[in-house]
Amino acid sequence: DAKTTQPTSMDCAEGRAANLPCNHSTISGNEYVYWYRQIHSQGPQYIIHGLKNNETNEMASLIITEDRKSSTLILPHATLRDTAVYYCIVRARISNFGNEKLTFGTGTRLTIIP
Amino acid sequence: NAGVTQTPKFQVLKTGQSMTLQCAQDMNHEYMSWYRQDPGMGLRLIHYSVGAGITDQGEVPNGYNVSRSTTEDFPLRLLSAAPSQTSVYFCASYGETQYFGPGTRLLVL
Numbered sequence: 001d002a003k004t005t006q007p008t009s010m011d012c013a014e015g016r017a018a019n020l021p022c023n024h025s026t027i028s029g030n031e032y033v034y035w036y037r038q039i040h041s042q043g044p045q046y047i048i049h050g051l052k053n054n055e056t057n058e059m060a061s062l063i064i065t066e067d068r069k070s071s072t073l074i075l076p077h078a079t080l081r082d083t084a085v086y087y088c089i090v091r092a093r094i095s096n097f098g099n100e101k102l103t104f105g106t107g108t109r110l111t112i113i114p
Numbered sequence: 115n116a117g118v119t120q121t122p123k124f125q126v127l128k129t130g131q132s133m134t135l136q137c138a139q140d141m142n143h144e145y146m147s148w149y150r151q152d153p154g155m156g157l158r159l160i161h162y163s164v165g166a167g168i169t170d171q172g173e174v175p176n177g178y179n180v181s182r183s184t185t186e187d188f189p190l191r192l193l194s195a196a197p198s199q200t201s202v203y204f205c206a207s208y209g210e211t212q213y214f215g216p217g218t219r220l221l222v223l
Contacts, residue, residue, distance in 0.1 A: 042217070
C-alpha cells in the first residue's frame with residue numbers, strides 16, 4: 001500500500017471548516033483514499049473514501065487532486081466532538097484481497113477550539 | 115446488529131501467561147483483522163483473515179496466533195505474554211468499509 005504523509009497536529013475554531021491534508025504521492029491506480037478518525041482511544045471510525053472524484057457524505061467532504069497525489073478531508077462545521085486523531089490511508093478495495101497489509105500511520109491530531 | 119464485539123474490555127496478565135482475545139462480528143464479513151495500538155502511535159496490523167480457514171500475517175505477528183473456524187469469530191491468542199505486548203488491541207471486519215471493535219486494553223506485568 002502507498003505511504004501517506006499527514007501533519008502531526010492541527011487546531012480549528014469551533015464552527016469553522018476543518019481542512020486536513022494528506023499526501024500520497026506513490027498511490028497506485030487501483031488504490032482508494034480512505035479517512036478514519038479515532039476519538040480518545042475508541043475504535044477507529046470510518047469517515048469517507050474516494051478513488052478520483054470528490055466525495056461528500058453526511059460527515060465530511062473529500063477532495064482528491066487531479067493527479068491523485070494528495071487529498072483533503074473537509075469537516076464543514078467543526079464541533080468539539082470532532083476533536084480526534086484523523087487517519088488517511090490508501091489501499092486497494094477489499095475485494096482485491098491480494099496482500100492486504102494495511103498500516104495506519106500516526107495521523108493528524110485535530111483539536112477543535114471553543 | 116451488534117457490529118464488531120470484543121471481549122474482555124480490559125485484562126491484566128503476568129509474564130508468561132496465555133490468553134485469548136475474543137472478536138466476533140454479525141455482518142457476515144469475510145475479511146477480519148487484528149491491530150495493536152501503542153501509546154501515541156498508529157495502528158499496526160498483527161494478523162488478518164480473508165475467510166474461514168484462511169489467515170495470514172500482518173506487520174507485527176510475532177507472539178500471536180490466530181485461527182478462523184467460522185465467519186463470525188476471529189480470536190487472537192497470546193501463548194506466552196510479554197511486557198512488550200502491553201497495548202490496546204482492536205479487531206476489525208470489512209464490508210464496503212472497515213468496522214472496528216471497541217478494543218481490549220491489555221497490561222502485561
